Amino acid sequence: KKPNNGLGVFFTTYRLVHFCQGQMMNQALSVVVEWYDPVPMVKRSFLLKYYPEVKQVEMIERTNNFSRSFLKKSPVPNELRFPEQLIKGSQFPLYARVLTVIEYADAYTREKLGAKYVGDELSIACISIEADGEKFGAVLSALEEVCGPLLRLRYVRLNSTEAEDLVETFQNNDCDSATIWSSGPAIVAIFTKNIFTAEACRVVGRQFNAPGSIVSSTSPRLSSLLFERPLAHWPTARFGPHCTCLIIKPHAIADKKAGAIIAHIEDKLSSSLKLTAASLVKLERSSAHEFLEAYQSVLPDYQAHLTQLSTGAALVLEIHGPNAVQFLRDLCGPYDVDFARELRPDSIRAKFGENDAVHNAVHCTDLSTDGAIESQFFFSLCAGQLPPP
Missing domain, CATH: 3.30.70.141 (Nucleoside diphosphate kinase-like domain)
Structure with missing residues (x-):
């Protein structure tokens, strides 16, 4: 008898679909992480894979000479927030070891974790608030919704020289008055560079009737000014x-x-x-x-x-x-x-x-x-x- 080609095609297609579904479910987000081992006092590098469908994680130690399994597939602890904490630069404890995310390990992970981001740069949002600070929370909440979780934040008071440096750093019409930034407190917040951050600052500024007092920049100089250099009135x-x-x-x-x-x-x-x-x-x-x-x-x-x-x-x-x-x-x-x-x-x-x-x-x-x-x-x-x- 001739084989039933229709039935054979059906089973072949079924196996292929089942295989593809399994592959999709097992698709991992992969990042390179480092852990400082206090006993030999060295940094050790690992490939960390997170499986969203089953909420499991595994780690493979990597050196110049070999790679070996370090942590078999294990449940992600409830206190961790994956995949948000897998963004480059994040730190989190995993089974008693504090890990730092160094880089994304493949194009798939970069696409998934960076779908709204441009490269790995940072976006700094500066928010000038009224003396009583009553708009701080509402403005920050509006920016969080668009730009994602905070990476760094400071509540500052700038003197006139620092305010002029800030305005010079922006070099655009969004931030053209040093008086705004030296007349009261300001919030400076850093997010991963989001393609919507600059527009979000303009929209939020109009929403709170504060045009020019909520602005965004990706300048490393601004990050240095507000977070690395000592400020005259920090801490407040x-x-x-x-x-x-x-x-x-x-x-x-x-x-x-x-x-x-x-x-x-x-x-x-x-x-x-x-x-x-x-x-x-x-x-x-x-x-x-x-x-x-x-x-x-x-x-x-x-x-x-x-x-x-x-x-x-x-x-x-x-x-x-x-x-x-x-x-x-x-x-x-x-x-x-x-x-x-x-x-x-x-x-x-x-x-x-x-x-x-x-x-x-x-x-x-x-x-x-x-x-x-x-x-x-x-x-x-x-x-x-x-x-x-």
């Missing part, structure tokens, strides 16, 4: 007895909630309370432990809290004024998100936290005597622990 923190600190946790930064959280705070601020400082910091695990050590015997999931605070960039705010500590504690709500939603549904943790105490969006100063200490810790001792550009 008060370090006084009437200050309190709020830490917006890495998971909330990765989820682009920073602007919305700040806007929520600004809506509740009285005329006697002011936002006086802000900075994006990346804490090493040892620094996170130093900060949270007092909670070690109190928090049942202390190690998970430690991992979350050191897993990525966190945004620290200082608020200054009478009863600032109590005001912010009440606004944050209960530590446990479920309790917060039941008891204080309008609190920060109820509105922006996830379903456990570790991912409750924010940490705030507990005791009135700790405000100045925590402000000193973040804006002085940890001032150099900025995320890599």
Whole structure:
């Protein structure tokens, strides 16, 4: 008998489709990462592969002479935000090792992670805000939606010379007056260079009736001016007895909630309370432990809290004024998100936290005597622990 060619074609096509679907499901995002091994005191290089469909990751160690499996396919820990944290320059802890993303390993990964980006350059958004800073959160939230999560941020006050340097760096009509930048506080934020960032700044400026006060640039000179060189009025923190600190946790930064959280705070601020400082910091695990050590015997999931605070960039705010500590504690709500939603549904943790105490969006100063200490810790001792550009 002649073979049933139609049936053979059917099975061949079925196998091919099934194979292609399997290949698509197994398509990995691949990046080159480095880990500093403290025992021999050397940097080790790895190829890290992330499989989005199954949320698993594997690592292959690479040297000049060989490559070997270092981590077999394993689940991605819940506290990590992949693929957002795989962007070049990001740092994250994976199974007790802090890894730094050095580069994308293939064209597929570059296309997927950089679909909205141009090369690997950075885009700096400068936001001049009114003296009371009431638009900071709303503006930042609008930019996050278009430009993605923050990479670096500083709350600054520029003197006239620094403002003139900033205007000269832009060299365009979007930023033509040094007076705007020296008359009050400003926020400088860095995003991965997004093709929409410049237009987003113009649109947001018109939206908030502030044309020329929200501008964007990719100049390395501007990054050096605002983040590398010492500024006359940095830090802007008060370090006084009437200050309190709020830490917006890495998971909330990765989820682009920073602007919305700040806007929520600004809506509740009285005329006697002011936002006086802000900075994006990346804490090493040892620094996170130093900060949270007092909670070690109190928090049942202390190690998970430690991992979350050191897993990525966190945004620290200082608020200054009478009863600032109590005001912010009440606004944050209960530590446990479920309790917060039941008891204080309008609190920060109820509105922006996830379903456990570790991912409750924010940490705030507990005791009135700790405000100045925590402000000193973040804006002085940890001032150099900025995320890599």
